[in-house]
Amino acid sequence: MIKSPSPGVTVTRTGEQGAFGGELLTVNFGPHHPSTHGVLRLIVDLDGEQIKRVVPVIGYLHTGIEKQMEALRWQQGVVVTDRHDYLSPPINNLAYALAVERLMGVEVPPRAQVLRVIMSELTRLASHLVWMGTSGLELGAMSMLMYCFRERDTIMDMNEEISGFRMHTSYIRPGGVMADSTPRFLEMLDQFIRDMPGHIDEYEDLLTMNPIWRSRTIGIGRLTPEDAKVLGATGPMLRGSGVAWDLRKSIPYSGYENYDFEIAVSNDCDCYGRYLVRIKEMREAVKILRQALDKIPDGPVNVDDRKMLPPPREELETSMEAVIHHFKLFTEGYSVPPGDVYVAVESGRGENGCYIVSDGTHKPRRVKFRSASFVNLQALERMALNHMVADLIAIIGTADAVLGDVDR
């Protein structure tokens, strides 16, 4: 175990002799550092400028989400799931909703499934845009942030149109989605799908052949396919190392088997490879969105189960039964049969899963979020070893850990 300096102390002498005639220094990095994507603290042992050891210290953003879930009813928990990986709320909702539905044995109608796919892909785009904007900013491409956040704002506007919220949408819920899409949302989506490929070309013009970007990322943070698999990395971290594994293809959920898209893989195994994977994934996301919009069926967006979802407002005035169902749902909630289930979905960062245990009551007994960032961050030391300290920024950036997701 490395003896950690307190966060206030920035540099400590270790007394160990380095390879360049100097002494190894322990340097504290973070937790409040703009390039740590939240509040990640790293204790780095440096020999000159070379990284010899990295110990991530996490927990600064721990909010006890799993404990809170145990105190909330099944339908209330959705609101909390938005907040752990705060860059991809609908995907977190989806994992939770699918888990609850699997335990209850219900299947949502086709229109709801397509709307779920649309929201997931929009979120994936938004999440990758934030990643590209901030990573570009850190590595000296200042204008990336402006371009990426422009398109992200369009996605936020669409979120607002469909759910009323820009970020924490809580749109996908057990039993379906919050509400049907509005005609304006579909128009906005259509326009977005037309514009987006051009915008992605724009980003590529700025970065793909940019000599500064290439020299900061190519060969940096190498992660071999074997290491990536052994360390349990998922998402762009795994695909950037040449392993074609995508939950949407391998274990399809929410009707992903009906879409025609490719798994984005890069054999570069470095930061640049992970960048290429994300660019490709954005193009594939636009493809999926186009197919979803073209084939979105008509029909209900929620399961027809009065024991699980509240009755429509107009029924409350005429039907006594509807009033009883409404009252029961909002005082007691519904109960889920005893058992446990694990459902994983592919988020922008990798495998985001939800493991729930029910004891048959109206509140979960245990909810565990398997977060991609938490596992991927463990590969940091392997990637950063023997690189320069400035490359650590690129490596943290392309690992794309969201600290809310790491600490939960």
Add this chain to the structure above:
Amino acid sequence: MIADDLVIEKGVTARDEWVTVPADRVRDALSTLKTDGYRLLVFLTCVDHLIDSSREFPGRYEIVYQLRDLEKPANIRVRAFIDGDPPRIDSVHDIFPPANWEERETYDMFGVVFAGHPGLTRILMPDDWVGHPLRRDYPVGGEVVEFSEEHEIWQTAPEEA
């Protein structure tokens, strides 16, 4: 496949395959499954079954290992039940490297001691935290106000686990 003497019970719940193994032989079971192709430890966690009357459980703490075979793809959930204060089970960090942090998290949240873990310290809660928050007998919202007199007494209380 895992040897029959390792299997206490197996079944399928909500399309998820699971197997219960004896807690003292969890390392054998997991390394057998790893050679069978289940190379990815998806997650490792604990469930506290304190006063759960819905089913019969052989122990208070259930340690859950979710494994995946990336080639097939297939999933299996390995469960082991433990009791005691503190509850103890063997660490699997050398079989599945991602278990390192997951075990630290489980220790932090449930007080489960993983024997053989290289550095079993708190990971999410502060180092001087008292108690294990995800246990069922740890109250939600039961924290005292920081910097009050009560807080001082509570902070300096001896740690049990």
